[in-house]
Amino acid sequence: FWLRREDRVLLVRRPDKGLLGGMRALPTGPWTDSPPGLEGAPARAGWRLLDASASHGFTHFNLQLALAAAEAREHEIMDGEWWPIAELESAGLPTVFAKAARIFGRE
Numbered sequence: 001f002w003l004r005r006e007d008r009v010l011l012v013r014r015p016d017k018g019l020l021g022g023m024r025a026l027p028t029g030p031w032t033d034s035p036p037g038l039e040g041a042p043a044r045a046g047w048r049l050l051d052a053s054a055s056h057g058f059t060h061f062n063l064q065l066a067l068a069a070a071e072a073r074e075h076e077i078m079d080g081e082w083w084p085i086a087e088l089e090s091a092g093l094p095t096v097f098a099k100a101a102r103i104f105g106r107e
Helices: 085-091 095-106
Strands: 002-005 008-013 048-057 062-071 081-084
Touching: 002 095, 008 085, 048 095, 062 095, 081 085, 085 095
Parallel strands: 002 062
Antiparallel strands: 002 008, 008 081, 048 062
């Protein structure tokens, strides 16, 4: 999920245990084989599903992330940090989320 507030985007920390544990990331819903949806969205918003997706091959499976974007309301408080979009490369995002961020940057 690409939740934007002005010139910043919401980043979260992945759970310590599991794939990409403890790393900064874009918020995601559950990783399943189901069709894309908005389950796990970080906020109520006017989400727009993109036609594009981000994919990445891990050693034991391929992940394809459906992408959705929205603007956050100014007063909403969410877990995570609002990272300046212009400085996103310095966030240390795992490759799959860096790929997604590049796609959102073209939107």
